[in-house]
Amino acid sequence: MDTESGAPGGEAAAESVEGPGEAPAAARAIFGDRFESAVRYTELLATAGVQRGLIGPREVPRLWDRHVLNCAVLAELLPTGASLCDVGSGAGLPGIPVALARPDVSVTLLEPLLRRTTFLEEVVRELGLENVTVLRGRAEEMIGKIAVDVVTARAVAPLDRLAGWGMPLLRPHGQMLALKGDTAEQELAENRAGLAKLGAVESSVISVGEGTLETSTRVIQVKAGESPGGVKAATRRAKAARAGRAATAGKSAERGRGAGRRRR
Numbered sequence: 001m002d003t004e005s006g007a008p009g010g011e012a013a014a015e016s017v018e019g020p021g022e023a024p025a026a027a028r029a030i031f032g033d034r035f036e037s038a039v040r041y042t043e044l045l046a047t048a049g050v051q052r053g054l055i056g057p058r059e060v061p062r063l064w065d066r067h068v069l070n071c072a073v074l075a076e077l078l079p080t081g082a083s084l085c086d087v088g089s090g091a092g093l094p095g096i097p098v099a100l101a102r103p104d105v106s107v108t109l110l111e112p113l114l115r116r117t118t119f120l121e122e123v124v125r126e127l128g129l130e131n132v133t134v135l136r137g138r139a140e141e142m143i144g145k146i147a148v149d150v151v152t153a154r155a156v157a158p159l160d161r162l163a164g165w166g167m168p169l170l171r172p173h174g175q176m177l178a179l180k181g182d183t184a185e186q187e188l189a190e191n192r193a194g195l196a197k198l199g200a201v202e203s204s205v206i207s208v209g210e211g212t213l214e215t216s217t218r219v220i221q222v223k224a225g226e227s228p229g230g231v232k233a234a235t236r237r238a239k240a241a242r243a244g245r246a247a248t249a250g251k252s253a254e255r256g257r258g259a260g261r262r263r264r
Helices: 009-014 025-051 055-076 093-101 114-125 159-169 181-197 230-263
Strands: 083-087 105-112 130-134 148-154 171-179 202-207 217-224
Touching: 025 055, 025 093, 025 114, 055 093, 055 171, 055 202, 055 217, 083 093, 083 159, 093 105, 093 114, 093 130, 105 114, 114 130, 114 181, 148 159, 159 171, 159 181, 159 217, 159 230, 181 202, 181 217
Parallel strands: 083 105, 083 148, 105 130, 148 171
Antiparallel strands: 171 217, 202 217
């Protein structure tokens, strides 16, 4: 998710803004023994994230409540040991807060822009996040290459486009979680038919973080059936699988020829 304000990175860096402030009490409860890592991540968003134009400078004073904790409470919805792909991860929201709150979850941060993946790689390395992988690319290019239990996204695109990108990356019976705020009910009502064509069997708007955050997080939860992404995605997955098998067979044959030449 990109929260940049439209100002170039240099201008953003030149502005004098408040820091993110002290972590709310809820942060200790949510992040547990990774609390200090969450604090460091928030500091990186407020400094390097602003300097590189990934975070709008006006967002810095509300990083904890509006961004970091708002995303971290998605952890409530994740099965134990799940795999997750954060589509259009931007500055790492919601993927990094989720990874910090749930070290048992394997998180892939999928982002097409180099300046953002560079920042994400630096954050992952500095925080020592062994359960996080950064991948540069677009979701539509990853069909057949990625298959996860959960797809997340925040402020990436309208629901119809987001579902077209994210649903095909799910395993059968996986779920897509889209943070949508006040527009959630309207977007879902307008797109139920399209979601069904993409293999959704159940969709609803739910709130997470109630009793933990002052303002709970509104999420569109879309559960997939046997064929996430619909017929086209299934066809592309099958094609990618065939190509993968052919490449593996070719490598095996080449190794066999090489071994034969060595024996002679």
